[in-house]
Amino acid sequence: MRTNFFNTAWAAATGVLLLLPWAFAGHPGPASSAPEERAIRALILEWRKAYQNHDAKQLAALETPEVEVLDRFGKLRLPAGRNENETLWSDTFEAVSRSTRPPTVTVDHIRFLRPDVALVQASWQFPEGILLVDGDRIAPFSQVDTYVVIKSQNGWLIAAHNMQDKTP
Secondary structure, eight states: HHHHHHHHHHHOOOHHHHHHHHHHHTOOOOOOOOHHHHHHHHHHHHHHHHHTOOOOOHHHHHEEEEEEOTTTTTEEEEEHHHHHHHHHHHHHTBBOOOSSSOEEEEEEEEEEEEEEEEEEEEEEEEEEEEEBTTOOOEEEEEEEEEEEEETTTTEEEEEEEEEOOOOO
């Protein structure tokens, strides 16, 4: 049963990734509204701040309970609920030194697929890499993050997050 769930989830994530070129190719989609675009940019800014502050609880609050995360190493993570989302980020932050220089984040593109669903691409730059608590350092890198965000009763939330290394 769990294998079937993972296969279905992987197929869904792959489907989203296959649709990305079409979504960004200029095909007509629902018109964006300036207030909704600002709200999405605010969501990504808030997400970045929570990431920089190692605030796993806040990160989980900015995601849907069933968020799908494809990390920069190609591992698909399917937490089921806010507690598992928070644990995923807490585990990540246990290895990262608080003295790591914060990344810079730029929202490159927002495309509305429907009035309540948008694709967001953002560039993350880690110019000094990531300092780990054991003293090791991950070399400097850049990545492009693609988010699927949905509008809920409480505002915009991240439903899927794909990280792709763009360091040459």
